[in-house]
Amino acid sequence: xxxxxxxxxxxxxxxxxxxxxxxxxxxxxxxxxxxxxxxxxxxxxxxxxxxxxxxxxxxxxxxxxxxxxxxxxxxxxxxxxxxxxxxxxxxxxxxxxxxxxxxxxxxxxxxxxxxxxxxxxxxxxxxxxxxxxxxxxxxxxxxxxxxxxxxxxxxxxxxxxxxxxxxxxxxxxxxxxxxxxxxxxxxxxxxxxxxxxxxxxxxxxxxxxxxxxxxxxxxxxxxxxxxxxxxxxxxxxxxxxxxxxxxxxxxxxxxxxxxxxxxxxxxxxxxxxxxxxxxxxxxxxxxxxxxxxxxxxxxxxxxxxxxxxxxxxxxxxxxxxxxxxxxxxxxxxxxxxxxxxxxxxxxxxxxxxxxxxxxxxxxxxxxxxxxxxxxxxxxxxxxxxxxxxxxxxxxxxxxxxxxxxxxxxxxxxxxxxxxxxxxxxxxx
Numbered sequence: 001x002x003x004x005x006x007x008x009x010x011x012x013x014x015x016x017x018x019x020x021x022x023x024x025x026x027x028x029x030x031x032x033x034x035x036x037x038x039x040x041x042x043x044x045x046x047x048x049x050x051x052x053x054x055x056x057x058x059x060x061x062x063x064x065x066x067x068x069x070x071x072x073x074x075x076x077x078x079x080x081x082x083x084x085x086x087x088x089x090x091x092x093x094x095x096x097x098x099x100x101x102x103x104x105x106x107x108x109x110x111x112x113x114x115x116x117x118x119x120x121x122x123x124x125x126x127x128x129x130x131x132x133x134x135x136x137x138x139x140x141x142x143x144x145x146x147x148x149x150x151x152x153x154x155x156x157x158x159x160x161x162x163x164x165x166x167x168x169x170x171x172x173x174x175x176x177x178x179x180x181x182x183x184x185x186x187x188x189x190x191x192x193x194x195x196x197x198x199x200x201x202x203x204x205x206x207x208x209x210x211x212x213x214x215x216x217x218x219x220x221x222x223x224x225x226x227x228x229x230x231x232x233x234x235x236x237x238x239x240x241x242x243x244x245x246x247x248x249x250x251x252x253x254x255x256x257x258x259x260x261x262x263x264x265x266x267x268x269x270x271x272x273x274x275x276x277x278x279x280x281x282x283x284x285x286x287x288x289x290x291x292x293x294x295x296x297x298x299x300x301x302x303x304x305x306x307x308x309x310x311x312x313x314x315x316x317x318x319x320x321x322x323x324x325x326x327x328x329x330x331x332x333x334x335x336x337x338x339x340x341x342x343x344x345x346x347x348x349x350x351x352x353x354x355x356x357x358x359x360x361x362x363x364x365x366x367x368x369x370x371x372x373x374x375x376x377x378x379x380x381x382x383x384x385x386x387x388x389x390x391x392x393x394x395x396x397x398x399x400x401x402x403x404x405x406x407x408x409x410x411x412x413x414x415x416x417x418x419x420x421x422x423x424x425x426x427x428x
Contacts, residue, residue: 018219021137022146024196025130026153031188032126033157035100035181036065040267040287041165042174044274051109059391061113062267063384068120070380076125077373085199089129090192096122097185104178128372135360136201144310147357148302155349158291162284201365224365236374238367250421251359255379257414258352264386264407265290272403289338290345297346298353310358311421314351318415321347325408329401
């Protein structure tokens, strides 16, 4: 895509400010990750304690937040071109912060499930907005790496959720972990409202060229050309046009397989290890390893994707995830299992992160936010299926090995799908 700048910025101008934008997006994703993964952290307590949930009910509740995220991501793809990335981010953070506080007050599993759906609507809008802003503000040629680094915040949130469970769950109860999410979200809301800039591409696309030029100069960026005639709107019709159709459908399916793995494992891993005989703290340590692996591995693999291209990297990561999950079927010593789970985290959560940046760079600028919103929205079907899928497998009582075999299958299918993605017609 050709870009022109209405003003000439000094060399290196705005690089620190652009890093600040990405840091704000990272922080939003940390809170987003915490609020999602905290359910997997408290699940063993909800099953054995206050509500005595069975596997089916636990899976249903786990999927409610993800169903909400599907709605939120699709709405983000529609609303973002009307109100802008900044206002959408502020609205979503306020929404899920209030919902998390209400979850902490839930009197029953049924009400809790509904409130998890409500929280998911806000959480679902944060993800495509943060990715779109990160890809826009990242230096050209480093967008996969920058997005992987930014989205490692999801796993940082998972680590915080697991550590909070280890330290606080038995002393303060599960509701305290939801109050923490609500409180941190309220602080984040103030910071984002003060410091997050608008998207230059959004301003330019709305005809606000002077504002776009001023913001671009401040951040050392170029102002993108206006969208082609008839294509300013990032609607699904444009995504399904002939030149994008195959890639769009494959990204939807590949994102779905990735999210099934991420949310299925984050929901059920601690309980699988609990049933294998580990105490609560030891079981949560496996959830911690899953997310630590993504924190370390995703940025490294994102940088590799910038050098060799995202398609071979994400295909190889899906296959590596399948291999590491299959190896978990063996009862190796605990340190070996933890290492394998860390690899699985890098190549499930990390794969999804890189698929997101791959999706963003596949489309031209004016379709980027909509492409991400629809990919994450449709892909949420996989996320919704993940906790349900894990619950069904657990309910069969087939045993420790079968639980992991069930999660290796979608990893193989994800590799096949991503290997079929065509070359994009535009450059990032």
